[in-house]
Amino acid sequence: MKITNIKILKGIGLMLLAMTIVPFLDIFAKLLSQEGYHVTQVTWTRFFFHAVWLLPMIMWQKVRLFSIPEKPGLQFLRGLMLTLATLFFFAAIVTNDIPEALTLLFISPLVVAVLSPFILGERFDIFIGAGVLIGFIGVIVVLQPDSEQFDPTLLFALVAGVCYALYIIITKKLSFRAPPVLTLFYSAVVGIVIMTLIVVPYWTTPDLKGVLMGAAMGFFAAASHFMIIKAFEFASASELSPFNYFEIVVAIILSYLVFGVLPNVQAILGLIIIILSGLYVSWRAMKNNQDQENKQDALIEPL
Template sequence: MTASTSAPLAKEADRPLLAIGFVLSAIVIFSIMDGIAKYLTGFYPALQVVWGRYFFNAVFLLPWLVLVWRDRPMATGQPKLQIVRGLFMLGSSGFFVTGLTFLPLAQATAIGFVAPLMVTALSIPLLGEKVGPRRWAAVLVGFIGMLIIIRPGTDQFHPAAIFPVLSATSWALGLIITRRMRHAERPVTTLFYTCVVGLALISAAAPFVWVAARMDYWLLMAAMGLLSVTGQYLLIRGFNIASASVLAPFSYSSLIWTTMIGYIVFQSVPDGWTWVGAGIVISSGIYVWHRERVNARPVVVPGASISPTATRRRWRIARGGS
């Protein structure tokens, strides 16, 4: 008898090395996908590009669903969270692709590096976590780095820079929801709802901006759909078997790939201030990751009658986190 997917899943043992491999592979895939999206925005509206991605997501997801249909991939115990996650993921994709219409690929990617810092900030109201002064300071420094990349008030500022910021916010909210559902939902179920929610909404809006598409559009959109499904699955699998604090730093590797794609395909290279700002954001993110790992590390207290983990937790609560 097959267990219903709406029932909570057994917790998978943490396998950080495998999870890191999943996430790094997903980052390479997403970088290639962003390069394709950047190319297509030179010929088609951003909304149409996003629609193509979601449409071919569904095309490639359907055969997989048929194979696992007996396992009830549509069954979910978290329908509201699945719908909300789908909305955030659609917003992340839509805002980012809109930004690519006006911004260099690497710059948009660098701005998006604030997403892990936003996860830290948003984990307080949404996950009930405590974030102390050192991590708050790192988050603040990271946002300063983002401002260096954007450079508001200068000739280098482009109003479209707000779109990657909105994309990063949506992505951070989506990651938090993914983590909350990790023991109750299977990756295929989350992929299904992300695809259906996004496709339904974007299909209602796309006809208003549609431009007649050539064959290259359909071929590249098909490639994006396949890459998106593969990358999303790898990302979800990674977060299922390791904590977000372990995996967050590896998202920064995307700057390497997007810089290479930008140089080879679009003959664009980030300027010095973009590298400075990106370095500050990355450093802040890595410090936040380090503090989260330190705070999660159990401390052995000689002669204590309670467990080391509980001792550490009480100590953190008493000092308000760090």
């Protein structure tokens, strides 16, 4: 087997492992909510322990911790969008099933496709537009707005998807020179600062069980994000993006094992529509960007 193929397989393996771990974060967030902790405190706890678990990695890699990051304004905005995405998603899963909320979070590639031409200067054509439209039809299928089963709190997951899309766009806009683990730490610190300003009125002193579940939640957050970064060292975004959706498979299994719930037929249909449209839109956008780069290269005269 070629070395290139081995590297890609390593990247895919790391991505699948990360997507297996991420749903545990959501499981513990929902369990903490069921223990009576307010969603703001659950969100604060997620970022606090995320930062705590990253400290050993930072020391192991001998990264300089106290340094001014490149483009601090955008770094803060990036952390803010991740914080809001987490807060709204956790708010959605308080009263809704995790797979259902996670399905709506997956609108982020569609939102990225719509906003990228205005923010990043990327191309947007009729094929991408059609894919986005089909994806939002899947959103309507999941939400079931005309039925008695519609829960307005599920809209929090849509807001989370938009915030996460902005997080992705800002990440693309930033050209990081800092070590990835330090960038993750910056995001966690921003989350701690923002949530500390909000959480005080809702704070409940946690017992030992709450502390242990919070520590576990932060561990799964830090470990999964670190594995995602490592995966991109071995494979490209186009090679890894299809495997992001493995997260929903694990989420469905864990939700059934822990909470005894399974998504209904309509939710599964909406999930399939959103996933297929998201994959198509991502593929089309990457193809357009590649064509644009090739045209620019063709205009450069050889020396």
